[in-house]
Structure formats: structure tokens, C-alpha cells
Amino acid sequence: MAHVPGLLSPYDRTGGMVYFPRMLSKIRLHAEGKLPQDYVDFLGAKENTFDWRCSLFLGVDYGAVVERTLQGGSDEDVLEWVFLNGRRPTPQDIDLWNGFMTKRGWKDEASDRLRFRCEEAGFGPEAGIETMFQFLDADEGR
Numbered sequence: 001m002a003h004v005p006g007l008l009s010p011y012d013r014t015g016g017m018v019y020f021p022r023m024l025s026k027i028r029l030h031a032e033g034k035l036p037q038d039y040v041d042f043l044g045a046k047e048n049t050f051d052w053r054c055s056l057f058l059g060v061d062y063g064a065v066v067e068r069t070l071q072g073g074s075d076e077d078v079l080e081w082v083f084l085n086g087r088r089p090t091p092q093d094i095d096l097w098n099g100f101m102t103k104r105g106w107k108d109e110a111s112d113r114l115r116f117r118c119e120e121a122g123f124g125p126e127a128g129i130e131t132m133f134q135f136l137d138a139d140e141g142r
Contacts, residue, residue: 003141004029004036010050010133011102014075016091018098018133023051024078027069050101050132057097060086105132 008025011018026043029035035043042049045062055062060082068081089097105114110132118129121139129135 010136015079016094018101021075024069024075027066058082058086106130
């Protein structure tokens with residue numbers, strides 16, 4: 001993959017939550033026809049995708065998030081809508097979410113997938129990539 005203008009890093013935060021703004025940026029870019037096919041394949045409520053995990057964590061249907069996002073407003077506006085229509089995580093829940101997501105692929109069941117993605121992208125061990133977030137940022141030129 002490569003740099004996609006407008007696609008946010010998974011480390012970006014809204015309401016203290018990592019990944020949520022990236023999910024919204026993917027929704028918007030897809031609606032504009034600017035999201036490369038490699039990303040489209042991982043959009044939405046497909047099990048074990050980050051979008052699926054985020055929707056599940058927030059207790060809201062991914063399709064409803066898409067619909068609300070495309071109505072307009074800031075990431076904060078969409079997140080507040082999610083809190084009202086799904087669940088509002090506690091600060092401790094958000095800490096757990098952030099910890100889980102930022103470490104995904106590091107010595108867990110996603111490690112093999114991370115290794116595969118790194119090899120596929122041409123990143124060797126010297127790249128020092130230990131998590132999926134690190135991979136996404138490196139793969140996208142951040």
C-alpha cells in the first residue's frame with residue numbers, strides 16, 4: 001500500500017480513543033471513491049477487522065456509523081452520536097481499548113498475520129515492526 005491522502009493514522013484519537021478517526025476517514029474516502037481497493041476489502045463489519053472490533057466495542061452497528069458519518073459533522077459529532085446510540089465507554093474502558101489496539105499483533109493471535117503482511121510489503125526484521133498499528137503507519141509512509 002502507499003500513502004492515501006486523507007487517511008488518518010490508527011494512532012489518531014477522538015474522545016481519547018485510538019482508531020475511531022481512522023475508521024471514519026476510511027468511510028469518507030470510500031464514499032468519495034478515493035479509498036484504494038486494498039482498504040475496501042477490510043472495511044466494515046467483517047469479523048476480526050479493526051472496524052468490526054471498533055463497532056463491537058462501541059455497541060453500534062457499523063452500517064449505522066457509515067450512515068451517520070456521511071450525514072456530515074466532525075469526528076467528535078459522530079462519536080457523540082455513537083455514544084448516544086451504542087454505549088459510552090468509561091475512561092478505563094478506553095484505556096483498555098487503546099492498550100489492546102495499539103499492541104495488536106505483538107505476541108498474540110494476530111502475530112502470524114502481522115508477519116505475513118510485513119513480508120508481503122517487503123519489511124524485514126530490521127524495520128522493527130511489532131504491531132499492526134506500526135505496520136499500517138510504516139506501510140502508509142508515516
